[in-house]
Amino acid sequence: MSDHEYTPKSKVGKWFNDRLPLLTLANHLTDYPTPKNLNYWWTFGGILTFCLITQIVTGLVLAMHYIAHADMAFDSVEHIMRDVNYGWLIRYIHANGASMFFLAVYIHIFRSLFYGSYKSPREIIWIIGIIIYLLMMAAAFMGYVLPWGQMSFWGATVITNLFSAIPLVGEGIVTWLWGGYSVDNPTLTRFFTLHYLIPFLILGLVVLHIWALHVPGNNNPVGIDIKKPSKDTVPFHPYIVIKDGFALLMFMIVFAFFVFYTPNILGHADNYIEADPLVTPAHIVPEWYLLPFYAILRSVPDKLLGVIAMLSAILILAALPWLDTSKIRSAVFRPLYRQFYWILVADVLILGYVGAMPAEGLYLLIARVATAYYFLHFLVVLPILGFKEKTLPIPLSITEPILGGSPNLATVKNKESLNK
Amino acid sequence: MSEKKTNRRDFLFTATYAVGAVGVGATVWPMIDQMNPDASVKALASTEVDVSSVNPGKTITVLWRGKPVFIRRRTEEEISEARSVSLNDLKHPEKDEDRAKDPQWLVMLGVCTHLGCVPLDQKGDYNGWFCPCHGSHYDTSGRIRKGPAPTNMEIPKYEFVDAKTIKIG
Numbered sequence: 001m002s003d004h005e006y007t008p009k010s011k012v013g014k015w016f017n018d019r020l021p022l023l024t025l026a027n028h029l030t031d032y033p034t035p036k037n038l039n040y041w042w043t044f045g046g047i048l049t050f051c052l053i054t055q056i057v058t059g060l061v062l063a064m065h066y067i068a069h070a071d072m073a074f075d076s077v078e079h080i081m082r083d084v085n086y087g088w089l090i091r092y093i094h095a096n097g098a099s100m101f102f103l104a105v106y107i108h109i110f111r112s113l114f115y116g117s118y119k120s121p122r123e124i125i126w127i128i129g130i131i132i133y134l135l136m137m138a139a140a141f142m143g144y145v146l147p148w149g150q151m152s153f154w155g156a157t158v159i160t161n162l163f164s165a166i167p168l169v170g171e172g173i174v175t176w177l178w179g180g181y182s183v184d185n186p187t188l189t190r191f192f193t194l195h196y197l198i199p200f201l202i203l204g205l206v207v208l209h210i211w212a213l214h215v216p217g218n219n220n221p222v223g224i225d226i227k228k229p230s231k232d233t234v235p236f237h238p239y240i241v242i243k244d245g246f247a248l249l250m251f252m253i254v255f256a257f258f259v260f261y262t263p264n265i266l267g268h269a270d271n272y273i274e275a276d277p278l279v280t281p282a283h284i285v286p287e288w289y290l291l292p293f294y295a296i297l298r299s300v301p302d303k304l305l306g307v308i309a310m311l312s313a314i315l316i317l318a319a320l321p322w323l324d325t326s327k328i329r330s331a332v333f334r335p336l337y338r339q340f341y342w343i344l345v346a347d348v349l350i351l352g353y354v355g356a357m358p359a360e361g362l363y364l365l366i367a368r369v370a371t372a373y374y375f376l377h378f379l380v381v382l383p384i385l386g387f388k389e390k391t392l393p394i395p396l397s398i399t400e401p402i403l404g405g406s407p408n409l410a411t412v413k414n415k416e417s418l419n420k
Numbered sequence: 421m422s423e424k425k426t427n428r429r430d431f432l433f434t435a436t437y438a439v440g441a442v443g444v445g446a447t448v449w450p451m452i453d454q455m456n457p458d459a460s461v462k463a464l465a466s467t468e469v470d471v472s473s474v475n476p477g478k479t480i481t482v483l484w485r486g487k488p489v490f491i492r493r494r495t496e497e498e499i500s501e502a503r504s505v506s507l508n509d510l511k512h513p514e515k516d517e518d519r520a521k522d523p524q525w526l527v528m529l530g531v532c533t534h535l536g537c538v539p540l541d542q543k544g545d546y547n548g549w550f551c552p553c554h555g556s557h558y559d560t561s562g563r564i565r566k567g568p569a570p571t572n573m574e575i576p577k578y579e580f581v582d583a584k585t586i587k588i589g
Contacts, residue, residue: 154537154553157535157536157537158535158536158537158553159535160536161534161535161536162535164535164536175456175457176452176455176456177455178457179455179456179457179458179461180457180461180485180486181457181461181485181486181487182485182486182487183486184461184486186455186457186458186461190455277483277486277487277488278481278483278488278538279538280537280538280551280552280553281552282552283552284537284552284553298554298568300568301567301568302568302570303534303535303568303569303570304570306568358555359554359555360555
């Protein structure tokens with residue numbers, strides 16, 4: 001944070017700012033000192049904010065035409081597609097926007113994993129991020145139910161039935177969630193309500209996420225603590241604004257490609273068939289962004305343990321700052337962790353692939369091995385690696401390796417303790 | 421203040437917390453309970469089905485409380501297959517005699533006990549039902565034999581009103 005006190009130049013500005021210091025906040029955001037070595041992997045925070053706003057705006061418009069009733073929902077979505085002016089465009093942006101949102105969030109999460117952004121002092125930023133991710137999954141799932149197609153209906157049935165695995169109270173919870181004895185109109189109306197609510201909860205958490213980020217400041221590719229402001233930092237505006245803006249444009253090209261050229265490729269044809277409680281589609285698969293967890297669920301042959309494994313796979317991330325015992329943040333200086341990191345990336349991709357395949361034969365075997373490895377990575381590899389790994393020497397400052405620039409005393413001290 | 425004595429103020433605090441907790445509970449409960457099945461959903465509790473046209477080896481599916489119910493008129497082989505299984509081979513041991521009052525007729529909820537999909541008729545390794553979602557195999561009595569489902573398919577409350585009508589619920 002900048003040390004200097006900000007005073008607005010104009011008299012009106014000063015009068016206002018004394019009563020509500022919004023201009024001080026704006027000044028903090030523009031001057032906010034940012035590490036000068038941030039690469040393009042750091043632009044996904046801004047891209048994600050764009051995704052959230054896109055979903056809220058397009059969702060608001062869709063809600064003006066959508067009817068949340070089991071008898072009318074499917075037709076109202078077709079009405080949006082065929083009759084409403086630009087309805088097809090708005091719906092395709094919203095539907096593909098969900099996928100783009102998850103694409104960006106996965107890159108954002110794996111960026112954190114590579115550069116150790118979840119480590120002290122940024123644990124709270126990370127945990128808020130995990131809560132946002134969970135809410136995103138809830139919002140995406142409920143949104144997928146709203147068109148009331150076959151995949152909507154049966155996806156809702158399968159996912160709500162996960163709660164029936166809870167001993168004793170499970171059945172009661174499922175009936176309560178449904179508001180009946182099966183997924184039906186009461187389920188649809190409450191899912192619509194919650195689907196509308198969750199994005200605003202996410203918005204609130206995003207504010208906390210950024211607030212918590214602005215306390216220690218950004219991590220950076222080198223992963224060392226830096227002095228702020230210093231030769232190692234640049235002000236957020238215009239440097240980062242321009243860089244984020246350029247990355248956002250590139251991202252929007254990908255986004256637009258899906259919306260205009262293959263708007264249905266990430267969906268399922270079955271969802272253009274109206275929900276039928278008597279017929280389950282031959283092959284139920286969730287949306288691509290949930291596949292790795294779905295694979296974990298199916299790889300365990302016991303119902304309750306499968307559900308526990310799937311939830312643990314997500315919740316284990318919240319404990320990551322304490323499971324990773326290494327003091328060095330960036331994988332750049334962790335030769336062994338770097339290899340395990342890429343194995344984990346491959347492992348998650350494999351889980352995603354087998355999650356889309358039938359749960360039998362070789363696929364099931366692969367899913368089981370990959371599930372075991374996923375937990376092994378977090379519960380065994382990371383805690384041990386922190387003690388065993390011989391890390392590379394870290395620089396004293398971002399500029400030091402290139403310019404021999406001024407080392408930050410805190411970093412020097414930190415480095416001495418790390419290198420012993 | 422070496423020794424702590426209970427005084428009037430402590431009593432007032434405790435009493436206030438207790439009344440406050442009851443008040444919060446009484447306010448929150450309606451908000452939670454409103455999501456449970458409402459009176460109109462509960463009212464649709466029973467269905468009568470005409471089964472006169474169902475021949476041996478045929479299954480009909482009817483909707484009861486929003487869920488499919490399989491009504492199968494079983495063949496002799498199916499019945500003997502279901503009745504000859506040793507209870508030790510079953511994950512959820514139940515005698516076929518207890519599941520099908522009249523051995524010809526099997527009436528059960530067509531809902532996989534794993535995650536609620538509708539299993540397919542005459543499929544799977546046990547000539548009964550097979551759930552396409554996560555691969556559970558059921559036998560000719562609707563009992564779980566292989567796969568992730570924890571229990572047999574549920575038998576709803578039903579009765580024969582007359583020779584050709586079954587009342588479910």
